[in-house]
Amino acid sequence: MFSHIMVGTQDIDRSQRFYDAVLSVLGAGAAVQNTASSGHKRLFYRHDGASFCVTEPINGEPATVANGGTIGFKCDSPEQVQAFHDAAVAHGGTSIESPPGLRGEGPGAMYLAYVRDPDGHKLCALHRPKPAR
Template sequence: MFSHVMVGSNDIVRAKRFYDAVLGALGAGEPYHDLAATGHRRLFYRHDGNTFCVTEPIDGGAATFANGGTIGFKCNSPAQVQAFHDTAVAHGGTSIEQPPGLRESDLGALYLAYVRDPDGNKLCAVHRVKREA
């Protein structure tokens, strides 16, 4: 359904340090660096058929985060969720909501962690826990 997800940053160098570490915990490599004709810089992280992008706003205004918006990253295990969370916090992110852990919902059991990146974007690491039948 989605071709990519993009967030804005007011400090692309800081954002690169953060996302190199955090997305590296999920197996993503170095981003593709792009300099647009307008002069703004963008980073494109490609992994497992998905693209996550970070950009300096092209309108010249400040980057802001979406109130109520969350970007979820699929993880392979609860340990990878924890690594995502811990790496994010170690690289300037902020742990938010409940501590990383198991949550029950109508969608089933999920192991979740929520953080905000240094620009305030809300990120979620999620692993769907398979229940024994």
């Protein structure tokens, strides 16, 4: 459904340190750096056919976060959810909401962790266990 997601940043170098660490947990490679024709720097992380991008706002206005917005990252295991969370916190992110763990019961249960990146964007690491057969 999505080709890419892009968020703004006030500090591209800080964002690169944060996202290099956090997205490597998911298997994404190092950021591809790009400079827009406007001169603004951008980072492109690619993994599994999707792109996550970070940019200095091209319009020159301050980067802001979406009120009510969350960007979710699919994880392969509860351990990967925890590693995502721990990498985020170790690189300037903030743990928010409940501690990482199982939410819900039965077939709808999920392992979740919520963090905010250094610019305040809300991120979720999510693992859906496969139903028992």
